[in-house]
Amino acid sequence: MGKALIDDSIINKNGKLTMEEYEVVKQHSLYSYNMTRKILDEYSELSGIAEVIKYHHERYDGQGYPEGLKEKEIPFYSCIISICDAVDAMLSERPYKKRYSVQKVIRELQINRGKQFHPKLVDVMIDMLSKVQNEYKSLLDxxxxxxxxxxxxxxxxxxxxxxxxxxxxxxxxxxxxxxxxxxxxxxxxxxxxxxxxxxxxxxxxxxxxxxxxxxxxxxxxxxxEESPDGFNLLWNLEGILYLPIANHEMSVNILQIGGDQLRFSSDESDIFGSLKNKMLRLDILFSDYTVDITGTISKTYKLGHRYYCDFQYRNIPDFKRDKIFRQLFKKQIELRKMCSANKNPLN
Structure with a gap:
């Protein structure tokens, strides 16, 4: 959030930052802290979130910022955000670097265990990444x-x-x-x-x-090929795709959705190849409201009798993107509650 106050020429620089530019970027955690504290000040149940955000760039060895905290001085939730943010960055394409493979991410975590990252969280993250890799490998094998x-x-x-x-x-x-x-x-x-x-x-x-x-x-x-979308969920939603044919619409199944793109499937006839890169409208039918977005089909697959399409959002206003994120967060909370209930069936 605080990076919104940093000059775009620095954030999107295609190359290594100078020392002066890095000092400017480091201010984003304080900007985020101040903005969050003002927004959440009236909600007592959310107290502490601003502090967690403030210290998410501290390092376990004390070499981080803004205050150089180390080990148990750093809020544990800040340590969680720190390692998640770093893994997301390594798995993402950036102006100054290519996306890392999962194996390279695991090596970086091992190198920085007890240095940049909390050692117990490194073990948990490596375990999670290894399980995902094994799932993909078993699919191929x-x-x-x-x-x-x-x-x-x-x-x-x-x-x-x-x-x-x-x-x-x-x-x-x-x-x-x-x-x-x-x-x-x-x-x-x-x-x-x-x-x-x-x-x-x-x-x-x-x-x-x-x-x-x-x-x-x-x-x-x-x-x-990891998803470029930093936050997305597997889901099963209904949607309506409006085709550039007079009064024609198509029901689709939305299988995966994020803040920048989604994936849907349909067993309709093969018309998707002709629609690639054409601006289309798609309605996402959430349980409590519908979000209509515009975008283009970037990829199309035919597997069996069904067609699968990647739909990239284009020119959608921030309030619609916010509605999608609210649904993603809501779904995430529901999934966590289900996991907790399964772990504690007597509660």
């Missing part, structure tokens, strides 16, 4: 996975539906359309992406194709 391969040439994109299998150190993608696959030349490929479906959602991967034999793609490297 299943005997057969329905998936969708996108092969990017310099001026064209080839899209294939097919089956992914594992054979030794390689994954093998067998496309349904072998005639179209025969046209692919390995030397002309710029990049490749793959989407793999489990029972509830679709996961995106960056891949490297080592060879093409008998119209099959031999994949030597496969890496999960």
């Amino acid at each position: 299943s005997h057969l996975s329905l998936c969708h391969l996108m092969v990017n040439y310099e001026e064209d994109v080839y899209i294939f539906e097919g089956i992914l299998t594992k054979n030794g150190n390689y994954y093998i993608f067998s496309p349904n359309d072998e005639i179209k696959a025969a046209k692919i030349e390995l030397g002309k490929i710029i990049s490749c992406e793959m989407a793999v479906k489990d029972s509830t959602t679709v996961f995106d991967y960056k891949i490297k194709i080592a060879d093409i034999k008998d119209n099959k793609f031999y994949i030597s490297s496969i890496e999960l």
Whole structure:
């Protein structure tokens, strides 16, 4: 929140900050503290939140800011925000760096255990990241996975539906359309992406194709592509997509939603390819109100009989984005209550 008061030229700088610029950026935790304290001052039940925000850039070894607190001097909730903020930053694309892989994030956490981060929280975070990695790996290592391969040439994109299998150190993608696959030349490929479906959602991967034999793609490297949206939830919501055809609308299932984009599915006919990058309106039907947003379809997959689309928000006012975030927070609280109830069934 306090970064809103920092000059955009510093926040979005494509390169390392100077010492003077870094000192300016460090003020954002105090700006956030003062803004939050004024907003929440009349709510006694929320007392302490401003203090937590103020110290979320302190380090466990005392080398942080704004006051150089260390170990137990730092509020524990500030330590939680600190490690979550750092992991989110490492997994996100920034003007000055590329997104880290999960394995590289785990190595950074191990290096900074007891230095930048609370040692117990490092152990918890590594455990959580490792479990997620294992879930994605088990999905890929299943005997057969329905998936969708996108092969990017310099001026064209080839899209294939097919089956992914594992054979030794390689994954093998067998496309349904072998005639179209025969046209692919390995030397002309710029990049490749793959989407793999489990029972509830679709996961995106960056891949490297080592060879093409008998119209099959031999994949030597496969890496999960983390969502660029810092805060999103798997969900099951209804939505209505308004098409640029007179008085035509389509019901869709919203599977994942965040502050900048969402993913929906539909079993309607294949019209999504023609809608890519066109401005569309979509209504999100939350239980207590509807939020209508505009945006564009950035990716489309056909897995089985259903179509999956990534919908990027465009030109939506802040009050609508705030409504979405309120629903995300509400859902998060509901999920936590459900987890607590399951852990304490007698309460």
